[in-house]
Amino acid sequence: MKKIISFAAAATLAGGMLAAGSASAATTLESVKERGNLKCGVTSGLPGFSQPDDKGNWTGIDVDTCRAIAAAIFGDGSKVEFTPLTAKERLTALQSGEIDVLSRNTTWTLTRDVSLGLNFTGTNYYDGQGFLVRKDIGVDDAKQLDGATVCIQAGTTTELNLADYFRSNDMSFKPIVFDTSEQTVQGFSSDRCDVLTSDRSQLAALRSKLDDPDSAVILPNIISKEPLGPVVRQGDDQWFNIVKWSLFTQINAEELGITQDNVDEMKKSENPEIQRLLGTSGDMGEKLGLSADYGYRIVEQVGNYGEMYDRNVGPDTPLGLERGLNALWTDGGIMYAPPVR
Amino acid sequence: MNDSDTPPATAQRRPWNDPKVRSLAFQIIAILAVGWAGWSLLQNTFENMESRGISTGFGFLDESAGFGIIMSLIPYDATMSYGRTFWVGLLNTLLVSAMGVVAATIIGFIVGIARLSSNWVVAKLALVFVETIRNIPLLLQIFFWYFAVLRNLPSTRQSVDVGGVFFLNNRGLYLPEPLTESGFGWVLASLAIAVALVVGIKRWARKRQLKTGQLFPTFRVSLAILIALPGLAFLITGTPLTWELAELKGFNFVGGITIIPELAALWFALSIYTASFIAEIVRSGILAVSKGQTEAAQALGLQPGTIMRLVVIPQAMRVIVPPLTSQYLNLVKNSSLATAIGYPDLVGVFMGTTLNQTGQAVEVVAITMAVYLTISLLISLLMNIYNRKVALQER
Secondary structure (H helix, E strand, O other): OOHHHHHHHHHHHHHHHHHHHHOOOHHHHHHHHHHHHEEEEEEEOOOOOOOOOOOOOOOOOOHHHHHHHHHHHHHHOOEEEEEEHHHHHHHHHHHHOOOOOOOOOOOOOOHHHEEEOEEEEOEEEOOOOOEEEHHHHHOOOOOOOEEEEEEEOOOOOOHHHHHHHHOOOOOOOOEEEEEHHHHHHHHHHHHOOOOEEEHHHHHHHHHOOOHHHHHHHHHOOOOOOOOOEEEEEEHHHHHHHHHHHHHHHHHHHHHOOOOOHHHHHHHOOOOHOOOOOOOOOHHHHHHHOOOOOOOHHHHHHHHOOOHHHHOOOOOOOOOOOOOOOOOOOHHHHEOOOOOOO | OHHOOOOOHHHHHOOOHOOHHHHHHHHHHHHHHHHHHHHHHHHHHHHHHHHEEEEEOOOHOEEEEOOOOOOOOOOOOOOOEHHHHHHHHHHHHHHHHHHHHHHHHHHHHHHHHHHHOOOOOHHHHHHHHHHHHOOHHHHHHHHHHHHHHHHHHHOOHHEEEOOOOEEEOOOOEEEOOOEOOOHHHHHHHHHHHHHHHHHHHHHHHHHHHHHHOOOOOOOHHHHHHHHHHHHHHHHOOOOOOOEEEEEEOOOOEOOOEOOOHHHHHHHHEEEEHHHHHHHHHHHHHHHOOOOOHHHHHHHOOOOOHHHHHHHHHHHHHHHHHHHHHHHHHHHHHHHHHHOOOOOOOOOHHHHHHHHHHHHOOOHHHHHHHHHHHHHHHHHHHHHHHHHHHHHHOOO
């Protein structure tokens, strides 16, 4: 029997070490650098936010947010591997370490920030939930939607807002919950539901996917706050700072008037704020664990926030979304970044 | 003589040389190793989740859910708990599974027998059915029923109206809902009596047939009793049942019972898909019964239908039941594809929305897996009991 016990003890020890070994890991920045690319979780296809074209090139505001991070780390915004995720999969994919950063129009809420082991690094789009309805049902306000059937995407804050809104207005509704936003559009266009609900930016994108976009309207009501932004795992403050300041750099660049076109000229600028941002003076990059010219790389490769916005979702794109809340604080919006100092 | 044959006394033998002790020891080691592996996996998971700041535990089941579900067999609204959403999802899964099992069995038996029909057209039609259905992925069939068939129904305003009682549109099939009044208990009681009577008659008829060989029209008599007795009670107590009709109000019909297209699509797809496999199982079961049995029955002058019912099928069941169990298990598990078309089953509601809102993936996935395991083991158990009943009785 002694032999058996000692064997069991040895096995326990070996297994224990195995389990302990799997728990520790390198920092995110180290593993990203070693891998040579950034793994970024995006949507499986939402115009303006993240969508692949027929050649597999991703575009969108969420995609550019990732490219800016890659530019800051590698000096090359193309070193990103995009992982398309459904709303249901996204948070688990980040928790499990499958991706380094999640940039998938994800709403910043208390529960997600606090109890999921995740950290939101900022807001790259201020949004609110709205309703898309067919014109022919003759509704011009969400308060008239009592008894309506509503198509909705699973795993979103929208599901909760919807129930709250209808309950607080003493109205009833029937939710049809689909896995992907494509399916909600299919449900809406084939008349399975009267209303499609989502963030208003998404509604604009989804409306553009309809066979006849003019047959549907977005109601004026905004029923929730939806600050959308990149998310990282808790417990790696350096990585958290890099992702956070990558977006702040873009916003500050717009405020300082640095654009993709003039960034090289700006390098010669006497303005100390611009010098610090572009890394011609100070050691801001070093503090973050990046190269000194990380800010220059971001603007050079991806552009400032305003350029990113206009290129993907702005008034000249099919989505045609005005800046609104997303304008800089100096222009009447709430886009605001702490100073680079 | 004896001394040389029997092994030496155990006292002389070292325990590690004793095959019995050895095998026992290795089995204990194996069990310990498996148990320890499972435990450490669990421990490691919780430690990692703790260190990453992910909440754990089952406390979330009592929190308010705050989201709506389109179809629920028990009262549900958004103020109820996540625990409640589990039951809503589970019951929806069980509903579509039960409906699927019944329909798949019926269709499967009909098609399986039709495959062996001496009528060329019938046999070939059944062949085409089986070969087409079972070779197309189930998910595509679910999409086919949902998007291609049910979505082509008219819109709410243009509903198909059957006498102002039934309504059919792309939002579902609306049926009148029975509302019972006082006195309906008598009807139920008389139904119970009728069932008891039928069972008695069946036993008596069987006994009489065994004794005298005379046949009794059990089926027709039973049917008459089952209809007449509760029907009489229903009339005497003054028809204590009213029907609530569905009514078009605002966007949709309200009231009555709604069968949503998601349920219908999933049910059709699951039943038909599984039926194509059951048909083959039934066919193989029937072919496994030796031809001599049929010929002997024919020689006795039995009708073809009677031969099938009394001679062939009972013997075929022995071959049919074990693979049939697997098909039932498949059907239950396949019902989780519901989430593709938005039917609120366990996976869609609990492992979908609830998991996402709470973020407690490990707990929710563990519960869901445990539920499917339990359902499957229960079905296996029931089918094994049934199998033992139909198995060859060795005398």
